Each structure stands twice: as C-alpha cells, then as structure tokens.
Amino acid sequence: MTFIRPLVNKHGNVSQPMRAGDGFAANLLPANFESESDETLLVPEVSGGSVLQGLTLTSDVTYTLPEAVDLLAEFGEMDISDSFSFYVGNNQAASFDVILAVGAGITAVGTNNNLTVGPQAGKIFTLIKTSATTMDLY
Numbered sequence: 001m002t003f004i005r006p007l008v009n010k011h012g013n014v015s016q017p018m019r020a021g022d023g024f025a026a027n028l029l030p031a032n033f034e035s036e037s038d039e040t041l042l043v044p045e046v047s048g049g050s051v052l053q054g055l056t057l058t059s060d061v062t063y064t065l066p067e068a069v070d071l072l073a074e075f076g077e078m079d080i081s082d083s084f085s086f087y088v089g090n091n092q093a094a095s096f097d098v099i100l101a102v103g104a105g106i107t108a109v110g111t112n113n114n115l116t117v118g119p120q121a122g123k124i125f126t127l128i129k130t131s132a133t134t135m136d137l138y
Helices: 043-047 068-074
Strands: 029-033 049-053 061-064 083-090 098-101 106-108 121-129 135-137
Touching (some): 043 049, 043 068, 068 135
Parallel strands (some): 049 083, 061 098, 106 135
Antiparallel strands (some): 121 135
C-alpha cells in the first residue's frame, strides 16, 4: 500500500490528478513483529500500512521510522502537503508499550503528539511531505 496518485474526475473518469476526497487506498500488508527488541522499520514495513507487535512484552519496545528521504523515494508521486497514513498496533496483553521514534528528516508535530501505543491498542499516524527531503508526523 504505497502512495499512488490515481487519475479521476468528478464523474469517476480518469482525466485529472486525484485530490483530497477522491479515493481511499485500503490494501494493508501487515508487518508483524514477534520479538522483544527495538527495531528500525524498513520502508516496505511502513508502506504496507500496518505495523503490529504480537508478542507478550516484558519491557517497552521502540520502533524507529526510516529516514524521510527513503520514504519519499518510495512515494515518488507525492507533492508537498500530500500525506500517507499507517497503523501501529500493540496486540500484546501485558502492560508494556510500543513507542514510535522518528527517523532523520521527520518531525513529530504538536506538543501532545504521543508516539506511544499502549497494550491492546492501536493508533493511526500520518506523515505529510513538507519538502523534497522532510516530512511531518502527526
């Protein structure tokens, strides 16, 4: 599930670049993690749209996003202000968290931008292209 800009007009024909509200891509390819170790996520794991922790943890784990330039190379059709969303799930039953960390060129925006996913919970994060080499994370 990478960023692809379909061409569609208001009648459903393919004659203009897609804009907000024209469509939604929902073909998730989950990246499942069953180990209790910090990970640097790979671009295909993030572009699949779903990152899941399934092991019962005995401590918090941190998943670090790839660098912005690597993600933007994958999403070559993105324009400034285009976005890509992905889900992080913590499916384990114990009391430990999955913490998302930003890679180089990515800025977590907002004073209340909590990058922690608690047990038996999930969050949707959104990356927005802000320049040719940077992204914001919401």
